Amino acid sequence: MRIASGGVQHETNTFASTPTTLADFVRDSDCGPELAGGDVIFARFRDTGTIHGGYIAGAESVGAKLLPLLCARAQPSGIVEQKSFDTMLDWFIGRLQALLPVDGVLLDLHGAMVTEQHEDAEGAFIEAVRHVVGGDVPMVVTLDLHANISPKMARLADVIIGFDTYPHVDMYERGVEAATLLAHIIRGEMKPTQAYRQLPLLTMPPMQCTLREPMQTLMQRVHQLEQEPGVITATVSMGFPFADIHDASVSVLVTTNDDQQLADQKADEIASWLWDLRDELQPDLTSIEEVMRFADEHVNDGLVIFADGSDNPGGGAPCDGTVALQAMIDANFEGGVVGVLFDPETAKQAHEAGVGKTIHVRLGGKTDDKHGAPVVGEAYVRALCDGTFTYHGPMMRGVVDHLGPTATLVIGGVEVVVASHRRQCLDAEMLRIAGIEPTHRRLLVVKSAVHFRADIGALATSIFDADTPGIHRPDFSLFEYRHLRRPIYPLDRKAACQTRINLVHE
Numbered sequence: 001m002r003i004a005s006g007g008v009q010h011e012t013n014t015f016a017s018t019p020t021t022l023a024d025f026v027r028d029s030d031c032g033p034e035l036a037g038g039d040v041i042f043a044r045f046r047d048t049g050t051i052h053g054g055y056i057a058g059a060e061s062v063g064a065k066l067l068p069l070l071c072a073r074a075q076p077s078g079i080v081e082q083k084s085f086d087t088m089l090d091w092f093i094g095r096l097q098a099l100l101p102v103d104g105v106l107l108d109l110h111g112a113m114v115t116e117q118h119e120d121a122e123g124a125f126i127e128a129v130r131h132v133v134g135g136d137v138p139m140v141v142t143l144d145l146h147a148n149i150s151p152k153m154a155r156l157a158d159v160i161i162g163f164d165t166y167p168h169v170d171m172y173e174r175g176v177e178a179a180t181l182l183a184h185i186i187r188g189e190m191k192p193t194q195a196y197r198q199l200p201l202l203t204m205p206p207m208q209c210t211l212r213e214p215m216q217t218l219m220q221r222v223h224q225l226e227q228e229p230g231v232i233t234a235t236v237s238m239g240f241p242f243a244d245i246h247d248a249s250v251s252v253l254v255t256t257n258d259d260q261q262l263a264d265q266k267a268d269e270i271a272s273w274l275w276d277l278r279d280e281l282q283p284d285l286t287s288i289e290e291v292m293r294f295a296d297e298h299v300n301d302g303l304v305i306f307a308d309g310s311d312n313p314g315g316g317a318p319c320d321g322t323v324a325l326q327a328m329i330d331a332n333f334e335g336g337v338v339g340v341l342f343d344p345e346t347a348k349q350a351h352e353a354g355v356g357k358t359i360h361v362r363l364g365g366k367t368d369d370k371h372g373a374p375v376v377g378e379a380y381v382r383a384l385c386d387g388t389f390t391y392h393g394p395m396m397r398g399v400v401d402h403l404g405p406t407a408t409l410v411i412g413g414v415e416v417v418v419a420s421h422r423r424q425c426l427d428a429e430m431l432r433i434a435g436i437e438p439t440h441r442r443l444l445v446v447k448s449a450v451h452f453r454a455d456i457g458a459l460a461t462s463i464f465d466a467d468t469p470g471i472h473r474p475d476f477s478l479f480e481y482r483h484l485r486r487p488i489y490p491l492d493r494k495a496a497c498q499t500r501i502n503l504v505h506e
Contacts, residue, residue: 001062001186003179004096005055006037006069007108008088008125011146013242013316014114015471015479016078017368022087024074027421030400031071035088037095041068048398049391051108051142054175061176062183064103069095071108075422076316082116089128096132104182105129105139108175111147111162112240112248119245119483123152130156138185138192140178144168145208146240150247154196158185159255162235164219165210167426167454169394181232192232195263197252197271200488200496204474205309205449206283206465208238211457214280218273225266230256236270242315242472244481249488250274278489283474285467288324288445292333294462295443302461303438309449310470311371314424317447317472318342320364321371324445324468329375329412335442339417339434340403340425342447347420350381350407357381361409363416371470375411383408383435387419393427393455408434415441426451428459449474 010020026033031040045052052071059066070092074080096102107129113121126141133139138158143149145163154160161178164170184190210219219236226234235253252274254267288306295304311321319342328336346363353359358380365374387403404420417425417434425431425446431438438444439459446452449465449472457463465474476491487495 001064001183002067002102003059003064003104003106003182004067004069004099004102005052005106005108006071006092008085008113009073009108009110010080010113011076011110011144011240011315012079012112012114013076013471014079014244015242016316018078018318020074020077020080020084022081022084024077025072025084025088028074029072035070035072035091037069041071045071049169049172049394049396050399051171051175054172055106055108055179058176058179062180064179064183067099067102076314078316080113080115080121085115085118085121089125093128093132096129102133102137103186104137105133106178106182107139107141109141109143111143111149111237112243114243114245120150120152120247123150123156126153126156138182140182142174142178143237145238147237148239148243148245148248149196149237149251149253151196151198154194154253159192159194159233160235160253161233162237166208166238167395167451169454177233190232191258192255193258193260193263194253194255195260195267197267198247199250199252199271199274200499201250201275201278202241202248202476202488202491203238203250203281204241204283205315206474207281209450209453211453214277218277221273222270225270230259230262231266232257234266234270236274244483246483246485248484282490283465285474286464287467288327291443291464292328292331298462299442303441303459304443305452305457305460305463306443306445306466307449307452307463308445308447308466308468310466310468310473311447312424312449312472313342313422313447314426314451315449315472317470318367318371319422319447320367321468321470322364322375323372324466325364325414325416326372326375328414332413333443334413336413336445337415337417337431337436337438337441337443338445339431339436340419340423340447341416342422343418344404344420347405347407347418350409350418351384351405353381355381355384363418377411379409379411381407382410382415385433387421387433389429389433391427392429395426395451395454403430406434408436424448424451425456427455
């Protein structure tokens with residue numbers, strides 16, 4: 001049994017000003033200048049908490065030969081340059097054609113990638129693969145929980161399996177599930193029958209978190225539904241609202257074993273649950289001033305986290321916002337940390353000066369004018385490192401990653417971890433390599449909306465969703481949608497409620 005695997009993963013924030021290039025994919029994928037497949041992918045992902053880690057283990061468990069062709073990813077950012085997307089797709093298709101025939105295909109995609117020509121880049125990718133392998137070769141696609149699943153994607157894939165968790169701590173399990181399910185299909189042991197529902201509903205990241213209500217209980221109900229006779233798998237995709245495209249929204253997929261009526265019934269059931277929760281899925285935000293007062297009033301109660309999701313690089317923001325940092329400096333706040341802030345210029349300056357030196361900085365606020373102005377002043381260089389770390393937390397455990405040359409600076413009473421590569425602060429190891437033990441601090445500002453909760457969140461006694469400006473701010477009133485289909489909730493509350501669930505079949 002020969003199974004080809006691979007894909008391109010990118011979460012595209014169409015409101016971001018920085019385009020995404022092939023160089024970004026090459027840097028962040030760590031698979032060489034031509035994004036090599038084969039042994040390079042086995043070496044990078046085997047025994048890791050990733051989708052391809054799950055593909056590898058799942059294929060081995062069913063006696064299949066996995067043929068990984070390409071696994072490209074870039075940090076979320078602006079629209080992907082078309083020539084870069086076309087190059088990666090051409091590499092994948094060329095490698096696939098060279099090893100035909102295959103018995104099945106596993107595609108490791110995100111579900112919210114936008115290029116200059118494709119609003120639905122994953123749909124274009126799946127279509128190109130389907131053209132090569134034909135309609136009879138089964139294809140299972142894994143997607144992020146934030147996928148904007150289009151009708152085309154649902155139509156062309158035999159099965160779509162999305163992450164069940166946010167933070168995404170089940171990537172390995174979903175990879176194993178996809179590989180084993182594909183083997184069952186290839187052997188004729190089941191006939192997947194899929195139902196797709198697209199809701200007129202947008203939600204913002206903070207309340208999509210499956211560690212919080214109402215998502216925690218919702219996913220428990222979904223898992224119970226998956227145990228019912230005839231149901232193979234069910235996916236709830238909460239969508240990515242920072243992509244101004246036609247199909248941005250919450251969606252549902254249910255796959256049964258050759259029972260379309262059951263699939264339709266269960267998909268409608270989950271869609272109704274989600275629609276009933278629409279008001280509970282809108283977040284409450286807190287200012288940094290309120291959080292500093294809270295930290296002062298609870299000085300002995302443990303770590304307080306201020307989740308600066310508006311500047312979350314995991315959703316395409318620049319990760320160099322300074323609003324919280326400047327407020328902490330202005331308030332002479334002691335015992336605070338900001339991490340990880342992206343500023344390669346300042347990191348280089350600190351490395352050239354050395355530990356123990358004081359440098360004059362113009363820190364952060366360099367990408368655009370939407371996340372605060374640069375912090376100007378004197379900074380003490382407390383620590384330096386090369387930024388290489390291994391994820392120890394439950395998300396991406398075992399994967400080696402790089403912050404680039406990294407510096408820990410002290411400005412007033414505030415420490416700032418400054419990195420040369422833009423990364424979401426989702427693992428405590430990213431702070432510890434820079435000399436910061438978060439449990440020894442009073443207030444931690446993380447450039448993350450939700451993913452930090454998988455590892456760093458467990459160290460905190462209190463967590464607040466930040467009221468800060470930015471292109472990932474969970475506030476629909478700040479964004480002008482031109483391509484999104486309408487009506488949709490909560491942008492068009494009355495009309496969307498009249499529309500209710502949009503049952504899409506194509």
